[in-house]
Amino acid sequence: MTSTQELIERNTKFAETFQDAELPIIPKLRSVILTCTDARVDPAHLFDLELGDSVVIRNNGGRLTSSALDEVITLSILVSTMDGGEPGPFNLVLVQHTKCGAERFADPPIQKMILDRTGVDVSESAIHDHHESLGSDVERLRDDPRVPDHVVVSALIYDVDTGRVEQVLAPKAVSEMRAS
Numbered sequence: 001m002t003s004t005q006e007l008i009e010r011n012t013k014f015a016e017t018f019q020d021a022e023l024p025i026i027p028k029l030r031s032v033i034l035t036c037t038d039a040r041v042d043p044a045h046l047f048d049l050e051l052g053d054s055v056v057i058r059n060n061g062g063r064l065t066s067s068a069l070d071e072v073i074t075l076s077i078l079v080s081t082m083d084g085g086e087p088g089p090f091n092l093v094l095v096q097h098t099k100c101g102a103e104r105f106a107d108p109p110i111q112k113m114i115l116d117r118t119g120v121d122v123s124e125s126a127i128h129d130h131h132e133s134l135g136s137d138v139e140r141l142r143d144d145p146r147v148p149d150h151v152v153v154s155a156l157i158y159d160v161d162t163g164r165v166e167q168v169l170a171p172k173a174v175s176e177m178r179a180s
Ligand SMILES: [Zn+2]
Pocket: 036, 037, 038, 060, 061, 062, 097, 099, 100, 101, 102
């Protein structure tokens, strides 16, 4: 059996008890979680999410790459229009994790090998140090004038060995960061 068949069978069981029709499109927790693609860090499990609780964006490392930034900006604008012009809370939660594969992207020979073979520059996803890369992602968000002031950002590091998160940055509005 391929994994696709396995997934379809699991979905059949899921659909048997499904009771979540008509959920609102704006997530209940008013949050966008940006995290790594790593199968060990599925936010639905880490944060006990239910359907409709949170938007989740995932990429290698959970970095705020230019494409992730574009997604966040687009979503923040879209949600504001749904809120009737009066923007409601928009919480962006950056979640990186220990033992992340993106730490390997910090190795210059690996960066070069991937660039040579594929033309893909992984330096945006590279993680030298989690605190440092979360800090630079927060700065990138603050410094991009397209990001609305009302976006609130926080940062967490998830430990794959303990299942616990460490809060690296408490929730802070982009407007506050820009004022300081
Ligand atoms: Zn990872």
